[in-house]
Amino acid sequence: MKPEISRLDTEAPSKRERLLALIFRVAMVLVLLLGAWQSRHGLPVSSSLLDLLPNVSSDTLRRQADIQIQKPLARQMVALVGAPDRERAVELARGVGHLWNHSGLFASVQVDVDVNLDAVRQQLVAQRLSLISGADRKRLMDDPAAYAAQRVRELADPFSVGGLVPADQDLLGIARLAEKSLRPPGKLRFDLASGTLLTEQDGKYWVLLRAQTSGDAFDQRSPAGIATLVADTRAGVAKDGGELLAAGGALYAAAGQSQAQSESGWIGGGSLLGIVLLLLLALRRWRALLAFVPVAAGLLCGVVACVAVFGSVHILTLVIGASLIGIAVDFPLHYLGKSYGLPDWTARDALRRVLPGLSIILAATLVGYLALLFTPFPALTQTAVFSAAGLVGAYACTVCELPRWLRGWAPRPWQGLPRVAQSLLETLSVWSARRTLPWLALGVALVCAGGLLKLRVQDDLRLWLSLPPSLLDQAKRIGEITGIMPTSQYFLVRAPDLGTLYQRQAALGQNLDALVGRQALGSYLSLNQLLAPESAQQQLRDRMRDPAWRARLTPSFETVGIPASAVLASIDTLVGLPPVKMTDALAGPLGESRRDLWLGEHDGQVAAIVSLQGLRDTAAAASAAQGLEGVSYIDQTGDLNRSFASTRWEAAELKLLSYLVAAGLLWATLGRRATWRLLAVPLAASACTLGALGILGQPLTLFSLFGLLLVSAIGLDYAIVMYERVAGAASCLIGVALAALTTLLSFGLLGLSSTPAIANFGIAVALGVTFSVLFAPWVRPAAQSPHPPSH
Secondary structure (H helix, E strand, C coil): CCCCCCHHHHHCCCHHHHHHHHHHHHHHHHHHHHHHHHCECECCEECCHHHHCCCCCCCHHHHHHHHHHHHHHHHEEEEEEEECCHHHHHHHHHHHHHHHHCCCCEEEEECECCCCHHHHHHHHHHHHHHHCCHHHHHHHHHCHHHHHHHHHHHHHCCCCCCCCCCHHHCCCCHHHHHHHHCCCCCCCEEECCCCEEEEEECCEEEEEEEEEECCCCCCCCHHHHHHHHHHHHHHHHHHCCCEEEEEEHHHHHHHHHHHHHHHHHHHHHHHHHHHHHHHHHHHCCHHHHHHHHHHHHHHHHHHHHHHHHHCCEEHHHHHHHHCCHHHHCHHHHHHHHHHHCCCCCCHHHHHHHHHHHHHHHHHHHHHHHHHHHHCCCHHHHHHHHHHHHHHHHHHHHHHHCHHHHCCCCCCCCCCHHHHHHHHHHHHHHHHHHCCHHHHHHHHHHHHHHHHHHHCCECCCHHHHCCCCHHHHHHHHHHHHHHCCCEEEEEEEEEECCHHHHHHHHHHHHHHHHHHHHCCCCCEEECHHHCCCCHHHHHHHHHHHHCHHHHHHHHHHHHCCCCCHHHHHHHHHHHHCCCCCCHHHHHHCHHHHHHHHHEEEEECCEEEEEEEEECCCCHHHHHHCCCCCCCEEEEEHHHHHHHHHHHHHHHHHHHHHHHHHHHHHHHHHHHCHHHHHHHHHHHHHHHHHHHHHHHHHCCCECHHHHHHHHHHHHHHHHHHHHHHHCCCCHHHHHHHHHHHHHHHHHHHHHHCCCCCHHHHHHHHHHHHHHHHHHHHHHHCCCCCCCCCCCCC
């Protein structure tokens, strides 16, 4: 007769289990130490949307140009201070500048235009012949008599506005032409009385204030402080009778951080509170809350893994990662729930019974997550690393450590729940025997087909954003008042040499001028607006040396008493000026506004950017580059949206691949029959989820496909539990229901997020989990073994 196995015997760990527990503890200590080292300079959390976006091009020059275009977003802030009186507007703007300058949040704050007029004047004098526009250069070369007549009228007119270079040093007015052609686009003008840039609109004078943040706009310290400072300043300016408008990357980052922190707080807190109540109601023991220890271990492993792989963890990853609570807690729930079917339940014995199923569930879930590593989107790869590491950490804690903490303890399950679960299973058995079941399945299939027909696909960067309307309105008003509305679209021009680069930019400029005339474009900036090519500079000098050309120029000056010798001496001075290179023009103060357009020389080519302002017709802008060699139209937003669409197809392919991998795994462990039974649940749940998204009017996005990958793993999880039926079908159904409720508490709350991409992801997962719970009980059980698994 075999001796009776006591309860303590079933809870005693084997030698192998003790070794695994020791390895887990050492590993967790190492993870904690690594996390502490990673946070030695503060929490490595990122909030920049740019960190989540893929590189849409492998072209090094293109990436450099993208960085140049995005540079203002990282550190620059623009503000306008308005008041009905000009002097009052200037006074308020200087007060704001003083306050911001002493806040410690900005590296520099500029209200008064810090222009070295002597340096500007010197550059105009030295480079004037090379800085005039192409139209002025052509007019001067082709019709010197008409040009001279106009210049003489300017000199004789007492009300004519002079330039920075006095007439005795600029008799022909070449420096004045250069000064006029290089005025920045927009409505802002330099006010000599105050030394500020201002404009007038809506009955107010508006003074421009420019600031450079001390840190990156997307770090974790500066944005919140800057947003608070701007809000306090706005209130103070309004109290003094003025108005403050501000825009910049720091304000967008602060809004994103505040929203993400708030959502991660209430999503994580809400799901945590709901799961706590669920555990206490279902198991009626306070120690049941130890099920959260694997969750904490999983979240820690996820964050540390992300920082180790990517250098930081994005705040949106933390928002989605907060929902990992609902999945990680499933591991302990699967064997805690067995207390509803095992009268002599012990933690270690229950774990041994469900361990094979838990291991298969972990492998199948990891397949779904790790498939995302093959997408080009950092947002998805970061989420995949976070979730995969988190699940491994939660699984390891559940298997290696939790049984020790639950030794000598047992939950107190509700006795009525198994009867309810058994009644539901019996009802399903009755329905299965009826002939109406196929008709019911057909009806569900038809409803899903109708939803699929209504399903729309949406790939849009705006799904990632949820900016406060007040910030967007202020940015729009600043653009309208200043006339400066930068866009993410630009042209990249390449050429074998500078001369060819000028020619290609000039050809593009003709097309863009036509767009400006049709009001499809506000304005643009290019290098050929700053400096003439050296060949054109030489042509003008040669023309000015021509005696016939000189003879046509001098008579008009002689009519007002300026001798021909003085005019010829001025011409000789101009002709004697040396040719100006691009680097020389950009180095001076007049080249500051176009300095970032020059990309330099790369691989035997020179390259430059043509930036756009106030673009209203992207299709027309794209057509401006057609047929021009070396000219590329770059639409960063459009490229990203196309990348979304491409990645969506990749995600669909990866989803199919994950099914094949899962099928191979199941076939190898459970056999062919079980494979088809188990895969039917996630397949049906995914199909119904797509149909439900269409019926609810939700779009199919990259993130909803990511949600379907997760649904596949969760559906397979539930199917495996119902297939194995450890401790009876009723206890398995209770375990599945508890796991589903915890997942719904997490992902269902994501559906309430104000960020469209996260909400779409949460809704897709919540629907998929619901359908998985409905379909899992229909799985036929495996052949029951009369004896529990051995130790």
